[in-house]
Amino acid sequence: MTLARYSLIATAVLALAACGKQEEAPAPDAAGAPAAAAPAGDEVIKIGHAAPLTGNIAHLGKDNENGVRLAIEELNAEGVEIGGKKVKFEMISEDDQADPKTATTVAQRFVDAKVAGVIGHLNSGTTIPSSKLYSDAGIPQISPSATNPQYTLQGFKTAYRVIANDVAQGGALGEFAATNLKAKKVAIIDDRTAYGQGLADEFEKAAKAKGVEVVGREFTTNQATDFMAILTTIKGKKPDVIFYGGMDAQAGPLTQQLKKLGIAAKVIGGDGFQTGEYIKLAGDNAEGQFASQPGMPKDKMPGFADFDKKYKAKFNTDIQIYAPFTYDATRLMVEAMKRAGSADPAKYLPELAKTDYQGVTGPIKFDEKGDIVGGQVTVYQVKAGKWEAVATVGSPAAAPAAAAAPAEQPKQ
Amino acid sequence: MDIFIQQLINGLVVGSIYALIALGYTMVYGILQLINFAHGEIVMMGAMITISAVSILSGSGVNLPGPLLVVAGLLVSIPITMLLGFTIERVAYRPLRKAPRLAPLITAIGISIVLQQVAVLIWKNNPRSFPDLLPHASHDFMGAVITDLQILIVVLALVVMGGLLIMVEKTKLGRAMRAVSMNQSVASLMGVNINYVISMTFVIGSALGAVAGVMVGANYGLAYPTMGFMIGLKAFTAAVLGGIGNLAGAVAGGLLLGIIESVGAGYLGPITGGVLGSHYQDIFAFMVLILVLVFRPSGLLGERVAERA
Numbered sequence: 095m096t097l098a099r100y101s102l103i104a105t106a107v108l109a110l111a112a113c114g115k116q117e118e119a120p121a122p123d124a125a126g127a128p129a130a131a132a133p134a135g136d137e138v139i140k141i142g143h144a145a146p147l148t149g150n151i152a153h154l155g156k157d158n159e160n161g162v163r164l165a166i167e168e169l170n171a172e173g174v175e176i177g178g179k180k181v182k183f184e185m186i187s188e189d190d191q192a193d194p195k196t197a198t199t200v201a202q203r204f205v206d207a208k209v210a211g212v213i214g215h216l217n218s219g220t221t222i223p224s225s226k227l228y229s230d231a232g233i234p235q236i237s238p239s240a241t242n243p244q245y246t247l248q249g250f251k252t253a254y255r256v257i258a259n260d261v262a263q264g265g266a267l268g269e270f271a272a273t274n275l276k277a278k279k280v281a282i283i284d285d286r287t288a289y290g291q292g293l294a295d296e297f298e299k300a301a302k303a304k305g306v307e308v309v310g311r312e313f314t315t316n317q318a319t320d321f322m323a324i325l326t327t328i329k330g331k332k333p334d335v336i337f338y339g340g341m342d343a344q345a346g347p348l349t350q351q352l353k354k355l356g357i358a359a360k361v362i363g364g365d366g367f368q369t370g371e372y373i374k375l376a377g378d379n380a381e382g383q384f385a386s387q388p389g390m391p392k393d394k395m396p397g398f399a400d401f402d403k404k405y406k407a408k409f410n411t412d413i414q415i416y417a418p419f420t421y422d423a424t425r426l427m428v429e430a431m432k433r434a435g436s437a438d439p440a441k442y443l444p445e446l447a448k449t450d451y452q453g454v455t456g457p458i459k460f461d462e463k464g465d466i467v468g469g470q471v472t473v474y475q476v477k478a479g480k481w482e483a484v485a486t487v488g489s490p491a492a493a494p495a496a497a498a499a500p501a502e503q504p505k506q
Numbered sequence: 507m508d509i510f511i512q513q514l515i516n517g518l519v520v521g522s523i524y525a526l527i528a529l530g531y532t533m534v535y536g537i538l539q540l541i542n543f544a545h546g547e548i549v550m551m552g553a554m555i556t557i558s559a560v561s562i563l564s565g566s567g568v569n570l571p572g573p574l575l576v577v578a579g580l581l582v583s584i585p586i587t588m589l590l591g592f593t594i595e596r597v598a599y600r601p602l603r604k605a606p607r608l609a610p611l612i613t614a615i616g617i618s619i620v621l622q623q624v625a626v627l628i629w630k631n632n633p634r635s636f637p638d639l640l641p642h643a644s645h646d647f648m649g650a651v652i653t654d655l656q657i658l659i660v661v662l663a664l665v666v667m668g669g670l671l672i673m674v675e676k677t678k679l680g681r682a683m684r685a686v687s688m689n690q691s692v693a694s695l696m697g698v699n700i701n702y703v704i705s706m707t708f709v710i711g712s713a714l715g716a717v718a719g720v721m722v723g724a725n726y727g728l729a730y731p732t733m734g735f736m737i738g739l740k741a742f743t744a745a746v747l748g749g750i751g752n753l754a755g756a757v758a759g760g761l762l763l764g765i766i767e768s769v770g771a772g773y774l775g776p777i778t779g780g781v782l783g784s785h786y787q788d789i790f791a792f793m794v795l796i797l798v799l800v801f802r803p804s805g806l807l808g809e810r811v812a813e814r815a
Contacts (some may be wrong), residue, residue, distance in 0.1 A: 130754070150730055152631035244621045286785050309776045313785035317736065319726045322516035323771035330509040343633050343730075355512070356644060356651050374635045375728050 139437045141166065141424065142204040143185055144214035144224070146192035150317075150343040153371060153414055158238060159187050160409050161420030162213050169428055177435035183428070192316070201227040209233060210437045211427045211497050212422050218242030218289040222456045225253045232439050234446050236427060238419035241365065241388065242292040246463040251443065256423050257416075258388035258459055258469025260289075261316055263364055264296020266471035266487035267386050271297075271335050271362055272304035274473075274485060275384075281310035281333040283324060283348070285340035290316070293364045294339035301337075309333050314348075316341060321348045325355055342367035344358040345373020345385075353379045360384060368474055369414055370480060380476045384484070387415070389455050391472045391483035397454035408499070422453030508649025513772045514583055514765060521764020522663035523725065526718035527741035528748070529670060530711040530755035536751035537687045537707050543614040545715055546723070547621035548587050549596040552716025553729035554625055555583035557564015572639030576720065584716045590621075591712025592705055600701070616735070625731035634793065636723040659721050665756045666714060666718070668691045674753065679706060685778050687751075736788075743795045749808020758807060766790055 117216045123493045145155030162480050167181045171259070174181055186207060187244035190197040197220035204212055205227055212228055212235045215221045221240035228235040229250035237245065237255040241263055280301055284294035298308055309331040312324040325348070328336065337353065338345050338357045345367035350363065361383040366386035392398045401418055426449050451458045459467040474481040527549055534542040559582035560575055570578065600612040617686065641654040674680035682703045683695040694700050722737060723729040748759025771787035798805060 107734070148626065148631050149732070150631065150633055286783075311783075313783040314787070315785050318787075319728065320520060320787075321735070322520070323513060323768045323787065326509055326512040326516060327772050327775075328783070329512070333510065343728075346633070347726045347728055354642065354651070354653055371632065375633060377635065377638050377727065413604075 105500050113424075114137075124405040135152065136180045137184050138187055139176075140207060140209045141427070142189045142207070142209040142212040142214070142332050143187045143420070144197065144200050144204070144212065145187075145216040146220075146227040147187070147189035151216075151341050152194055154239075154341075154369070154416065155189070155192075157414035157417045158214070158216055159185075159467050160185070160405065161238070161294045161417035162424050164405060165418075165424035165428075169425070171253050174428060174432065176431050176437055181437070187311075190215050190217075191474075192217050192220060194219050194223045196431050197221075197224045197257055198227060199226065204228075205231040205233065210431070210433070210439060210442075211235070213238065213423050213427070216416070217287065218245060218292060219287045221245055222248075222288055225250055228252050230254075232443070234368045234427065234439055234443050236423040238367070238423050239416045240289070243296075244274070244287045244288070244292065246465050250464075252439075254446065254460055255366075255463040256419050256466055259269070259465055260293045260296045260364070262469055263386055263388055263471050264298075266291050267293075267301040267337070267362060267364065267473070268297045268300025268304060268306070270384070270473050270485060270487055271301055271337070272306050274502065275335055275360065275362070277333075277483055278367050279307045279309045279331070279333045280335045280337055281312070281328040281331060281404060282308060282337045283312045283314060283321075283328075283339070285318075285344060287316050287340070289364075289366065289476055290299045290339035292339075293366075294337060297337050297339070301326055314340070314344065316344065318344060319347050325351055325357065329355055329357050335360050336364055337361075338363040338367070340366055342372040342375060342443075346372050346380075348388070349376035349379045349383060352485045362386075365415060370412060370481075371414070371480070373476060373479060382476060383478070384475050385459075386471050386473045388471050389419075390470055391474075391486065392418075393483075394486075395455050396452070403455045418454045422451070422458060426453065426458060455495075510769075511648050511773070512650035513768050515652050515656070517765030517768030518761060519652075519659055519725065519764070520768060521723055521744075521761035522660045523718065523737070523755040523760075524744040525663045525760025526659075526721060527737060528745040528760045528799040529667060530715045531720070531742050531745040532748075532750055532753060532756040533707055533711045534671070535745070536753075537704060538599070538603075539751075540599060540610050541614065541742065541750075542594075542599075542615040542619060542708075542711070543738065543742075544598075544743070545711065546734035547618045547625075547737075548712050548715035549722065549737065550590060550625060550729065550731060550734035551590060551621065551717040552583050552587050552719030552722035553636070553733070554629055554634065554719075554731070555586055556580060556716070556720050557636060557723065557729055558629075559583060560637055560639070567646060572637075573641065573780055575637075576639050576724070580716065580720060583720070584713045587712040588709045588720050591708040591715070595708040600603075600704075602727060603688055607728060609758035618738075622731055629731060631731060633728045633763055636729055638727070640724050655724055659725060661684060662717070662721065663757060663760070666717070667753060670710075670753050673710075676799065679703070684785055737785050740791050743791045746805055747794060747798050748808070749805025752805070752807045759805065762777045762806075763791060763794060766794060 145158040147155045166185050188200040190200045191213040201224035216239050221237045229252045234252050243259045243261050282294050284290040308330045363385045365387045368387045373380045430446040431437045431442045434445040463466050472483050472486045475484045481487045530545045537559050556579035560579040598617050602610045644651045644653045682698045686700050686703045744760040744763045745756045748755030767790045769786045770790045774782050
C-alpha cells in the first residue's frame with residue numbers, strides 16, 4: 095500500500111503546487127509594473143491594465159498592454175492638464191492569467207491602489223467577475239476585447255467596452271455561414287469559457303434562424319491540445335462548416351487535426367483566433383479558413399496606418415489584435431477626465447458615458463448599457479498565409495441609420 | 507463503425523505518447539521508489555530545444571530533408587536533456603536519498619516549477635509551432651485515417667519499451683539496475699556502483715523524455731513551456747495504472763489510458779444525453795487513477811510488494 099499512499103500524497107501536493115503557481119506569477123509583474131513612470135512634481139494618475147501576461151495567450155495580453163503603454167507615453171509627452179493642473183499618467187499592469195479567480199484578485203488590488211480607471215480585462219471570463227468589484231468601488235472599466243454580452247447586461251454603470259459584443263459577432267458569423275458560405279450543416283465546438291461559449295451560443299441562434307442545421311455540439315477546454323476524439327465524432331456527422339468558439343492556441347492545432355482526419359469542412363470562428371499566431375500554429379492548414387473581428391478591417395480604420403507605424407517603431411513587433419482598441423480606450427478615458435476637469439471616478443464617469451471619440455479604430459460612442467454604438471463585424475479569410483477581409487457584416491445595431499442618429503444616450 | 511475505429515486509433519496514438527513518457531516515470535520509480543515529477547518538464551524541454559535547434563539549423567542554410575533535420579534537432583536536445591536529468595538527480599535527489607520519502611517528492615515538484623519558469627524566460631509564453639518536417643501522409647484503414655507520423659509514434663513506443671526490457675534483462679547495467687532496485691545496500695556491498703546506476707537511469711529516462719517531447723510536438727504541431735504539467739500527470743497516471751516500476755506495465759497503462767480517454771470523449775455526450783460533454787475528457791484519466799488506487803493499488807501488471815519499513 096506504500097505506493098497508494100504516496101501517490102495520493104503526490105496528487106495532493108501537486109494540486110497545491112498548481113494553486114501556488116497561480117498566485118506566484120503576478121508578483122514579478124507587480125514589481126515591474128510602474129513602467130511608464132512619471133517624474134516627480136506633477137500629480138500622478140494611475141490607470142490599471144489587466145490581461146493575461148503569462149500562459150498560452152500571453153502574446154495577446156502583451157499586445158493589449160503595449161496599446162495602453164503607447165497611449166500613456168504619448169499623453170505624458172504631450173502634457174495633459176486636468177482641471178488646470180498638469181498631470182502625469184502611470185500604468186499599473188497586472189497579470190490575470192486569463193483566470194477568473196486571479197482576475198478578481200487583480201481587481202481588488204486595483205481597487206486598493208485607488209486607480210482612476212481600468213483598461214481590461216482581455217477575456218470575457220475575467221472581465222465579467224472583475225466588473226462587479228469595479229462597480230462596487232465606482233471605478234470605470236473599459237474592456238478592449240471582452241465580447242460576451244453578459245458583461246454590459248449586469249446593470250453596472252462602470253462597465254464599458256469599445257468592441258462589438260458577441261450578439262453582433264455571433265450573429266454576423268451565423269449569417270455569413272448561411273449566406274456567403276451556403277452552409278447546410280454546421281458543427282459547433284467551444285472551449286467552455288464565457289467568451290467561447292457565449293459566441294458559440296450566438297452563432298448557433300443565428301445559424302438556426304437562417305435554417306442551417308446544427309449537427310453536432312462538442313466541447314473542449316482552453317488548455318487542450320488534443321481534439322481528435324471530438325473531431326472524429328464530428329466527422330461522422332459530415333458538416334459543411336465547423337464553428338470554433340475559442341482562442342488561437344486551440345484553434346491552430348484543431349485545424350491541423352481536422353486536416354489529419356481528412357475533414358473537408360471549413361473552419362470559422364470569432365476574434366479569438368483572427369491572429370497571426372493562428373496561421374503559424376495551423377501552418378498550411380490555415381489556408382482558406384475564416385474568422386471574424388469586431389470593427390472595421392484594419393486598412394479601413396481611420397488611424398490604423400499611422401498607429402501601426404508608431405507601434406512597430408516602439409515595440410519592434412507586429413500588432414496582434416487589440417492594441418488599437420486598448421490605445422483608444424485609454425485615450426478616450428483621459429478625454430473624459432479632461433472634460434470633467436477631474437480624474438475622480440465619480441466626477442468623470444458621467445462624461446465617459448457621453449463619449450463621442452474619433453479613435454484609431456473608428457468613431458466610438460456608448461449606448462446606455464456601455465456597449466459601443468454602431469459596432470461592425472468584419473469576416474476575414476486566410477489567403478496565401480495572410481488574413482484578408484472578405485466581408486463586413488453590419489450588426490442590427492450597426493445599421494448606418496442607427497449610427498448616424500443622435501445616439502447621445504447618457505448612461506445615467 | 508469507422509468512427510469507432512478512428513476513436514480507437516486516436517486513443518492508440520495518444521496512449522503511445524503517454525506510454526513513452528510513462529516509461530521515464532516508471533524507470534526511476536523502479537529503482538528509487540521516487541516519483542520524478544520533473545519528468546514532464548524534461549519532455550517539454552526536449553520539445554522546445556528541438557524546435558530551437560531545428561529553426562537555427564534551417565535558418566543557417568543547412569539543407570536536409572525534414573526527418574533528418576528532426577534527427578539533427580534530437581541530437582542537440584537529447585544530450586542537453588540527459589545532462590539536465592543527471593544534474594537534477596545530483597542536485598535535488600541525491601542529497602535527500604536518506605531523507606523521508608516526502609522530501610525528494612517536494613524537491614521534484616520544485617524542480618518542475620523551476621524548469622517551467624526557465625523555459626518561459628528562454629522561449630516566452632507563446633505556443634511555438636512545431637515545424638512540419640515529419641511525413642504525415644494519411645492512410646485509409648477500414649474507413650479510418652492514420653498518418654505516417656502516428657504510425658511512427660506507436661511503433662516507437664513499442665520499440666523503446668522492447669529496447670529497455672532487453673537492456674534491463676540482458677546487459678550488465680540492467681543487471682546492476684535490478685540489483686539496486688531490490689536492495690541498494692546489498693547491491694553496493696556486491697560491488698555495484700549505485701550512484702552510477704542511478705545517474706544512468708536518469709540519463710536514459712531523460713533521453714526518452716526528449717524523444718517523447720518531440721513526438722508530442724510533432725503530433726500536435728506545437729509546444730509551449732507549460733505543456734509538461736498535464737501530459738506528465740497523465741503519463742504518471744498511466745504508469746500507476748500499469749503498475750509503476752514495471753516497464754511493460756507503463757506501456758500497457760499508457761495505451762489503455764489513451765483508449766479510455768478517446769472513446770470516453772467520443773461517446774460520453776451521447777451516453778449521458780448531453781449532461782456531461784466531451785470537455786470532461788480529462789477527468790477520465792483521474793477517475794481511472796482513483797479507481798486503480800482503490801481496487802488494485804499495485805496497478806494492472808504491478809507485483810504486490812510487502813510494505814517496506
